[in-house]
Amino acid sequence: MRKKIVAGNWKMNMTPSQAVALCDELKDLVKNDEVDVVYCVPAIDIVPVAEAVKGTNVCVGAENMYFEEKGAYTGEISAEMLVDAGVKYVIIGHSERRDYFKEDDELLNKKVKKAFYAGLTPILCCGETLEQREMGVTMDWIRLQIKSDLVGVTADQVKEMVIAYEPIWAIGTGKTATTEQAEEVCKGIRDCIAEMYDAATAEAVRIQYGGSVNAGNAAELFAQPDIDGGLVGGASLKADFGKIVCYK
């Protein structure tokens, strides 16, 4: 049985003091031993959030990292820095990073491998544009992303990681994929992992859905056999996040 995992992706929201206030507001609302709860927060919020969630069921995640250990990479943050600050998870390859910051699969593959090397759990994102969906190439595109981003990653590592399926047209639009669309692609990702590795690896890897998840649709999405939780943007910044974590 895979444990559900619900992660908030705060994106570029919350100053450090707002972040601490949000952690305090959510503290009692996100208590659920049956679900892994993660707050993926802006880099500057990591240290205060790690302090604010100490002793609770919440883990801290980062929204990005660089694959080099240290050196002259102005503005970047290493996996080692994240680990030292108490981070457990790191989002890699969010569509906003792929699109606005031109992160390609070759770079993302380096980041995934580095995250594992440093002891972080990657939350690897994939997803199609509306144009790709309408052209009927959704699964081809996602399989290409997964295969490229996991080059050289072992079965044991994949068993520990999280993959987030986020259709780009559903992000921040209020337009959620239907439960059937979300389940179809999450199952397709699991089938792809089974082909690349083996059935046991596919059974173990946790696959989230992301894109306009809210308190009203979480229960139905998370009840699907291949959806192991959600990666939540807008709704992770308010009390509603507690309802998503306690979806049952």
Ligand code: 13P
């Ligand atoms: P929304 O939940 O705001 O649509 O964002 C989804 C997302 O991009 C999470 O990573």
